[in-house]
Amino acid sequence: MEYSSFFLWISVTCSCIYVLLLLAKKRSDQGRLPPGPFPLPIVGSLFKLGNKPNESLAQLSTTYGPLMTLKLGYVTTIVVSSAKIAKEILQKNDKVLSGRTVVDAIRALRHHEASMAWLPPNTRWRRLRVLCNTHIFTTQRLDSSQDLRQKKVQELINYIGENCRTGRAVDIGKAAFVTALNLISNTVFSIDLVDLNSKSTQEFKDLVSEIMVDVGRPNLGDYFPLIRPIDLEGIRRRVTAKFQKLHTIFDQLIDQRLRSRSLPDTPRRDDFLDLLLDQSEVSGSELDRHDIKTLFVDIFVAGSDTSSSTLEWAMSELLHNPQAMATARSEIAETIGTEKQVEESDIAGLPYLQAIVKETLRLHPPVPLLLPRRAESSTEICGFTIPKHAQVLVNAWAIGRDMNTWVDPTSFIPGRFLGSEVDFKGRDFELIPFGAGRRICPGLPLANRMVHLMLASLLHSFAWKLPDGMTPQEMDMSDKFGITLQKTVPLCVVPVQG
Template structure:
């Protein structure tokens, strides 16, 4: 029976590949390596697709076609070509290529990230831009975020007194989770005494790992009904754990609102979303709220904590940059004073450190797009329904636009107008165009606050230089192969 099923799968795959090739053979696709039968160019990806495709683009160009199983995939590896996709042809190229794992619990139908451009998607974007990530809303909760960073500093201070090292990734993850949960729910989700917190943390990390796995169902959509590797099933179980936690928070808040029979003007994001759902002025219901939190907590937590770990790693590898950052903080904040979110504008070198970290260690590929129709770019045609992958990692290390691209040099941004808000296509960790990450304002505040506080309040060293390695592990975000354990050797006092 197993042999018959395998044979049936093989025949179906061959049939679909041949059919797909007949449909696209007449079009002038961007150049690329010759595909093998059935698997196409899958064998060329390796365990670090961002690196292998960057090398291939050196031969085939910044707009390159790979046949990944059934799926025609266009790889974008330069800032000029990224601008074509994210700005010039943004309307045509704003569709989503949805991974099979993200269809669990109808997440792709509810979530903002994976929804195709539509009235519902526009409503979700409007809610994010006008009710969640506005300056007024973010500033209203900054005292709570400051409190969470103070708790991080207390934890680091205890390690300093006891001569213990700090697992930077773990501390960053826990703090980021509490920063987000206090902004959205006014509660700690990373309280070490909470069973829910431990389940939440484990589930978030597992989801990011599972979804990043190469999935046959994505390369051969004909196999999706089989879920041959069980990735969709595993993702479904993990996502349900988070949804159950959100359901508990939602139920408790709904009871509280009913009992108080009033709306608090100083409400958090959850209250704001419930107000919108109850007013029925926009297309938002409880299911939409649950899935909105699902994507905000998974993507937002992982990318922010990973970026902080990379920034600390690079500063410890580059003592002059660390010293310059600390001098800037002492001069502008004052020894013994705390760093506030509002101080960022007076800390250009700290801003440059964050930008340089994003350049060297961005999410490897932007969330995959899909062309809504045939589109001509640079003399080539990207066919309708093609998957489009923008290699942000390759753009950040392009020697044609960056001097010494492999080196950590924050100074390159001090006299530069390059930012991460999507207007400069040389630095696009949050994407660009209409699909730019709506959480950018909050992520930026959290990163500058946490990193500035850590390097202003303590001096740092490492017990083992091996943890300063920059070997990467591929995923939705690029993680360090070996986590950073840093030793706070002395607290800075007034």
């Protein structure tokens, strides 16, 4: 018995040494990883994410620094929380770090295989990006569609005017969502997809919001590949059902267009759908119906949700800070007057309004953790190694609140941007709500025009008050985490003439 116990002890000891050597070799192969919390067995640091990972990771960065390593299950994750490191990631090492870590929810209906947002930077991704940039987001295209945006914003103002006359509160996020969605649907289909007064509008908005929350929700299948196929938390199944609802709508619109194109002497719409159908009919084209519907999901979900949430946050911050609201309205009245409708060309003469949008995006970036990147090969950042296939998270929320960059970073102070050249278009890494580099959001030019025009029009046409005698201090300014950062309690406010 003594010999058997001795040999058992020797075997266990040798096995442990062997495992430790393997781990040491793996660590050596990875190089010197950035610092981070010591991982627990199997789960790593998963429990440190909490229900608001952007805030949890920002807090951890105060201990471990702006370039940090977390082991999330079996996934090595590098977290970036400062402008300096973000520039290293998104500019200097952009090519190596432009891959995508595909979350399991996005595998619903094979979405990741044709999604411009989730494809790796391959030939297919470049073709889709060129297609959208050329036919939707170029300066020339946006200039030519200026009248359409003006029309949609005027419909928004008319809707709010009706509520103003009856003293009803307006759900700002919902109204902005409809305006943004119909602008996109007219660009793509030449029709309005929803109506401001329709009950189905809220259902459509809820559908988009739920997709954003589910896709952004921490999912065990993303951290433990072995359990991914069983979809333990049901997230992929829920997203599949929501994607199917959108695909059904798009199928109906595509079928209608194909029927009309088959009829003789039917005039072409020459919208984005016509363009895509033309492309798909070319011999050897890789663009099929599934690809078209996937592209539409990307455009409609991202385009409508980010613009409407930014406008809702801007109005919330102004109502929460009445002096900023008064300054903005005074600037608009002095620059434009009271009789004239706000036009896009007026925005350049409204520096305080532009500062409000920048300050809103600083505090409430539409995508708090930019879509996860993936290292295509090992690379060195600031003396640390980013190993091949590591997930890279850029915490835009933390960068916008970095006390080393911003004075009084948690306060809403639009004036900080007056006289400043800092912008959110991907060149200034202290403000990157839409990302930067080759994976910057392609819809930024449209969102930029739409948010400024809607906000200026709302402030120009109406004064605003909180309902039921609520004071600014009583407003709920909390948010809920998802791919986008949405208000926990929707902003409902009463428009007042003048």
